[in-house]
Amino acid sequence: MIDGFNTGYLPLDTGELSGRLGVALNSHRVCHSYNGLIFGFVEMVDTDTGELRYMCKLRGSVHKYANRGAHNADAFRMSDLRRVFIQLEQNYGIKPHITPLLNVEFGVNIKLPYSPQQVIKAACLYKGFHFAPIGNIGIEYKAAAFRLKIYDKGKQCKLHEFENVLRIEIKAERNYLKKRGVRVPTLNDLLSTDVWQHFETILLDAVENITFAEATPSDGLTKKEHDLLELFTGDGWRVLDKFKRYRERKKYQALIKRLNITGIKEQLKSLIESECEQLRNIDFRYQDGVFSVEDHSTKVSKHNKTPCNESSKIATGTAYFRGMQKGQNRYQDGTWITSVLVAKTPTTDNRIKLDSEQVTIDTKISYTLESAVKNKGKPPDAIEFSGSG
Structure with a gap:
């Protein structure tokens, strides 16, 4: 369900963070890319202290990060998102409950009994507006605070295992979601079943507003x-x-x-509902800050290693910083630095909230094994996709 996101400035000691990442802060702007996530550092003046120091934002795909950067074509469940957030806190000190969220991308990968191009070619209008092509893989409708994309996921990631997988996703600004009754001021708010149900409703509304020509x-x-x-x-x-x-x-x-004559639209809505239900209804166990998975050969701790310098790409002056937050939006327990928000870490350590104390997983976690990643990801299976043949 959740894929990409973009945060406000992280409430972290950027000197310590850059050390963990193996990044040399020797330029005004530095980007560090690792397994689908991008850490963006920028040097700026703290208007409270007059100190010139580095600040950092985070963006990218948590779904791709969960698959060690290989792809984001399989199912990504709520238990997977919780696992990634715990890894981000353990590896980099990023605390979801105090990390401001600016926008989020959510959607579903659904298996079709026919080519996704049949859906893409039939979708001619969204609320009376033209779709724009996304290369040769799909179409999109883009507004100021909202973007709808429909595309052939297998064709995008070039993995035959995901043939006939259609991706329907929405990227929305936090203020747009607020108008829709969805409040997600921090990363931790994405760990809510209610929020995921709201996202499902927004996806279904988007499909309902598409004119399909059959x-x-x-x-x-x-x-x-x-x-x-x-x-x-x-x-x-x-x-x-x-x-x-x-x-x-x-x-x-x-x-x-x-x-x-509502074949495509009704079929898509049914597949979205079924897939969303599977993605959010997953049990889990949480002990001592990590998830414990029963009857699963791969432990989370195996991948909890600080990435080395050789595995990252560092670039300066990238387009990442063109989208930096402008203006002043006050955040609870926050402080201003050159018109941009930086949250202060509370004295209490509020861990990620869980819906239950100790429950066990009774289905397969969608994490990709390291050996499978070397072969460009794992194939879909019966529980990965609803409505699969």
């Missing part, structure tokens, strides 16, 4: 109805102006509803 029988239709169907099953709708396109789309939606 082939339909023309028997018994009037000429106007036939022309209307041809308008959207072909490319005729592309030349319409905004107002006429909106009017004709409403007529088209009413017609396909009357004819009960």
